[in-house]
Amino acid sequence: MKATSLLEGAGSALEMETVSKTFPGVRALDRANLSVSRGEVHGLVGENGAGKSTIIKILAGVYRADAGKVNVDGAPLEKIDPASVHRLGVRFIHQEISLVPHFSVAESVFLGQEQTGKFGTAKRLMRQRAEAFLTETLGVELDGRALVRDLSVAERKLVQIARALIDGQAKLVVFDEPTAVLAAAEVQTLFAAIDALRQAGKSMLYVSHYLNEIHQICDRVTVFRNGTDVGVMNLRQSQEPQVGVPEIIRLMVGRDIDDLYPQRQHTKRKQKALEVTDLDDGQRLRGVSLTVGAGEVVGLTGIIGSGRAELVDSLYGLRKIRSGQILVNEEPAKANSPARAVRSGLALVPRDRRNDGLVLDMTVADNVNLATLEEVSTLGWLNRAAASRRGDESMERLDVRPRGSQAVSRLLSGGNQQKVVLGRWLASQARVYVLDDPTVGVDVGARSEIYRLIADLAQAGAGVLMCSNDPAELLGMCDRILVIVRGRIIADIVAAETDLEQLTALATGGAEAT
Amino acid sequence: MTATTVETRRFAAAAPALRLLLARFPLLVFALLFVYMALGSEFFLEWRNISSILRQSAPDAILAAGLAVVVTAGGDDIVSGGIDISLPAAATLGVGILSDQLVNGRPFVLAMLLAAAAVVAVGLLNAVLVVKVGLTPLLATLASWVAVIGTTKWVINNRRITVDHQFISNVRDGTVLNVPIPAVFALAVLIVFSFWIHRTRFGHRLQASGGNRSAAEISGLNPDYFLARSFVMASLAAVVATLVLTARSSGLSPGIEERLLLDMVLATFVGAAFSFRRVVTVPGAMLGAVLVKALGSGFQLLNVDIFKVGMVKGVLILIVVASAALEAGQRR
Numbered sequence: 001m002k003a004t005s006l007l008e009g010a011g012s013a014l015e016m017e018t019v020s021k022t023f024p025g026v027r028a029l030d031r032a033n034l035s036v037s038r039g040e041v042h043g044l045v046g047e048n049g050a051g052k053s054t055i056i057k058i059l060a061g062v063y064r065a066d067a068g069k070v071n072v073d074g075a076p077l078e079k080i081d082p083a084s085v086h087r088l089g090v091r092f093i094h095q096e097i098s099l100v101p102h103f104s105v106a107e108s109v110f111l112g113q114e115q116t117g118k119f120g121t122a123k124r125l126m127r128q129r130a131e132a133f134l135t136e137t138l139g140v141e142l143d144g145r146a147l148v149r150d151l152s153v154a155e156r157k158l159v160q161i162a163r164a165l166i167d168g169q170a171k172l173v174v175f176d177e178p179t180a181v182l183a184a185a186e187v188q189t190l191f192a193a194i195d196a197l198r199q200a201g202k203s204m205l206y207v208s209h210y211l212n213e214i215h216q217i218c219d220r221v222t223v224f225r226n227g228t229d230v231g232v233m234n235l236r237q238s239q240e241p242q243v244g245v246p247e248i249i250r251l252m253v254g255r256d257i258d259d260l261y262p263q264r265q266h267t268k269r270k271q272k273a274l275e276v277t278d279l280d281d282g283q284r285l286r287g288v289s290l291t292v293g294a295g296e297v298v299g300l301t302g303i304i305g306s307g308r309a310e311l312v313d314s315l316y317g318l319r320k321i322r323s324g325q326i327l328v329n330e331e332p333a334k335a336n337s338p339a340r341a342v343r344s345g346l347a348l349v350p351r352d353r354r355n356d357g358l359v360l361d362m363t364v365a366d367n368v369n370l371a372t373l374e375e376v377s378t379l380g381w382l383n384r385a386a387a388s389r390r391g392d393e394s395m396e397r398l399d400v401r402p403r404g405s406q407a408v409s410r411l412l413s414g415g416n417q418q419k420v421v422l423g424r425w426l427a428s429q430a431r432v433y434v435l436d437d438p439t440v441g442v443d444v445g446a447r448s449e450i451y452r453l454i455a456d457l458a459q460a461g462a463g464v465l466m467c468s469n470d471p472a473e474l475l476g477m478c479d480r481i482l483v484i485v486r487g488r489i490i491a492d493i494v495a496a497e498t499d500l501e502q503l504t505a506l507a508t509g510g511a512e513a514t
Numbered sequence: 515m516t517a518t519t520v521e522t523r524r525f526a527a528a529a530p531a532l533r534l535l536l537a538r539f540p541l542l543v544f545a546l547l548f549v550y551m552a553l554g555s556e557f558f559l560e561w562r563n564i565s566s567i568l569r570q571s572a573p574d575a576i577l578a579a580g581l582a583v584v585v586t587a588g589g590d591d592i593v594s595g596g597i598d599i600s601l602p603a604a605a606t607l608g609v610g611i612l613s614d615q616l617v618n619g620r621p622f623v624l625a626m627l628l629a630a631a632a633v634v635a636v637g638l639l640n641a642v643l644v645v646k647v648g649l650t651p652l653l654a655t656l657a658s659w660v661a662v663i664g665t666t667k668w669v670i671n672n673r674r675i676t677v678d679h680q681f682i683s684n685v686r687d688g689t690v691l692n693v694p695i696p697a698v699f700a701l702a703v704l705i706v707f708s709f710w711i712h713r714t715r716f717g718h719r720l721q722a723s724g725g726n727r728s729a730a731e732i733s734g735l736n737p738d739y740f741l742a743r744s745f746v747m748a749s750l751a752a753v754v755a756t757l758v759l760t761a762r763s764s765g766l767s768p769g770i771e772e773r774l775l776l777d778m779v780l781a782t783f784v785g786a787a788f789s790f791r792r793v794v795t796v797p798g799a800m801l802g803a804v805l806v807k808a809l810g811s812g813f814q815l816l817n818v819d820i821f822k823v824g825m826v827k828g829v830l831i832l833i834v835v836a837s838a839a840l841e842a843g844q845r846r
Contacts, residue, residue, distance in 0.1 A: 094732070096728075098726055098728045098729035098732050099726060099729050100721070100722050100725030100726045100729050100730075101725065101726065102725060102791040102792070102793045103721070103722065103725060107718065108729075111718070111719070111722050111729065111730075111733045111735075112719065112722075112730075112733030112734050112735055113733075114715040114718050114719075116714075116715055119713065120709060120713030120714045120715075120717075121713055121714060121715060121717075121718055147791065163733070
């Protein structure tokens with residue numbers, strides 16, 4: 001598609017060398033390099049926590065690097081702040097689309113850079129310019145008067161891109177997961193626009209989890225692992241054999257499964273703990289069906305935009321569903337509110353436990369008892385002594401530190417907060433557990449304890465749906481693993497019969513399910 | 515794949531018809547009512563009645579314009595967005611000061627300047643409370659409402675003040691080309707504020723700040739700046755309302771602020787249902803004020819029991835805002 005000489009002869013649009021960044025307790029970037037040639041579309045891939053978003057935020061001036069050099073368009077950047085990066089022509093297309101719903105296309109494109117005439121804002125001029133830009137540079141016909149709220153998501157994405165580029169000063173455009181919010185059919189609309197930008201000579205950095213998209217749209221790709229770059233591959237060079245997705249995955253994953261996982265006896269029972277049939281929310285979920293047997297740990301993985309988060313929310317009654325059925329313990333569950341979901345026997349450990357899982361200003365004991373207050377109260381009066389005793393029991397069982405059920409939850413570490421949330425549900429004796437990223441932000445020691453708890457739950461006959469984007473964790477813990485891509489379950493595989501690479505390939509759209 | 519596509523299309527096809535009906539419903543209801551009133555009473559469409567409606571609704575319309583600016587800058591969520599319920603109190607304080615000064619023989623210009631300074635000070639106070647102190651607008655302006663009403667009572671000893679001043683009587687009774695002068699003031703506010711909010715770069719950014727705070731921030735704008743400015747702009751509307759209100763009641767009658775508050779808030783949000791994009795706008799809010807007043811007048815002419823009028827008015831307003839909410843729900 002692109003001549004190699006053009007890539008090599010043109011110099012660099014972006015050069016980041018030996019960039020390091022340490023957060024308290026975590027080395028996010030370790031002498032990482034990233035280089036984008038002029039006029040190319042450059043991919044950036046890596047697993048969660050590999051350092052992709054950290055290096056992007058350093059480029060954006062959000063974080064400050066501890067060490068390293070940054071060159072934009074051949075000029076070294078001394079102090080990086082959002083304004084100076086913008087002046088140099090670097091534009092960011094954020095993952096989330098932030099637009100004013102009742103603004104027209106033209107008004108949105110020119111927000112913050114309005115054109116004025118004799119009688120205030122030059123609405124007609126802005127409309128003509130916005131329409132011309134959308135047609136000529138992004139290759140899409142949009143009415144400048146159409147309101148943002150009436151546009152499709154892909155069209156909004158294009159408006160967002162037009163807003164960033166309308167001033168004509170853009171040299172390097174950074175796309176952060178641009179297709180995450182799009183449906184599969186809409187992706188091509190965006191790609192046509194990116195192709196048009198490539199024709200216009202813009203350099204682009206394309207960050208994504210979707211490897212098949214990287215392969216389709218990028219000239220080269222840099223792979224990040226554990227905070228540094230582990231390889232740059234040319235995806236367009238005709239002399240070399242085509243570098244495919246499998247090799248990108250090998251570079252991305254390249255690690256062993258650690259020894260944190262408890263030995264589990266697979267005591268699968270006949271009874272179905274959770275059965276979901278044809279779940280559809282009319283937006284992200286397209287007829288999702290799955291089962292979790294009693295005593296079974298089932299993994300659910302799906303990258304950003306896959307519908308994983310929406311599926312979990314639907315199960316817990318936080319998201320309206322349009323059709324489909326949820327059976328808990330083989331009885332229909334009306335999941336239209338979390339309260340009902342809990343009553344029907346579901347327990348959820350939410351992904352953002354600081355905001356969703358705990359009342360941070362309550363004591364640990366109160367948090368543990370929150371879901372089961374009836375059991376420690378008499379005729380509506382809370383039995384404080386019983387509640388406290390129960391809190392102490394849970395803390396003991398979960399090994400929460402520092403011990404003391406009267407400690408305020410806010411003061412605990414992430415891992416210990418997670419254990420408190422788990423403790424609440426252990427107290428509830430629920431039959432089905434939906435764990436959403438149960439070990440994100442949890443240190444290694446606490447992780448293995450949480451794994452042990454999960455194994456115990458299954459041992460006791462509960463069904464566990466464990467949602468995670470860490471393939472190693474899923475392989476270590478689960479009996480079966482479900483992969484969701486763009487709102488559909490595309491694979492239901494036995495964990496023992498798969499490996500890290502196949503799992504990553506499935507989740508990133510880099511392989512078809514067999 | 516095909517099955518779901520077909521199904522989605524059906525949803526998409528059903529929605530616009532329903533949306534259109536919901537969008538036009540308030541307009542339809544009001545149109546039918548006015549036809550009914552016009553048929554029921556010949557006087558309803560006479561200029562004498564219309565000019566009386568315009569004269570009566572001018573203060574509400576002017577205050578609604580001010581509120582529309584704050585709602586536009588802060589967002590239309592009545593709890594967490596932009597709202598300024600202290601506007602009628604600020605205007606009442608202005609009326610109190612103006613009347614008191616005029617009765618005490620102060621020249622009009624000086625009295626008006628004093629009143630204006632007090633009213634704008636309330637706007638500045640609101641801006642500081644919301645943007646610097648970080649109170650929600652509802653809480654901040656509720657507090658300043660209480661404080662300002664207290665101040666007014668203290669300044670004027672909670673009595674009725676009757677003003678006999680030539681200029682004030684002229685504003686009350688005079689006309690320009692047959693249009694009552696209070697309505698001329700409202701028209702001036704309409705023109706200035708509409709241009710300011712809907713036709714300038716500043717106004718465009720102010721709208722964006724309230725429409726989607728993070729979109730504004732990503733575009734390099736500071737939403738707090740626009741919110742602070744909106745409180746001050748709203749207080750300028752309250753200054754104009756001060757003059758018109760003083761004329762309407764020939765001075766100050768204590769307790770006018772409460773009825774003003776209700777009509778102002780209602781007019782602003784009813785007006786949103788009549789705007790093209792179904793959002794709070796300056797012209798929409800002012801039109802809302804006139805329409806709500808016209809309803810009251812029409813019912814009076816039809817000899818509807820005075821106690822029923824409030825009920826019927828309430829139901830109508832509910833219909834308007836409910837259909838706007840339902841339409842917004844359809845869109846999602």
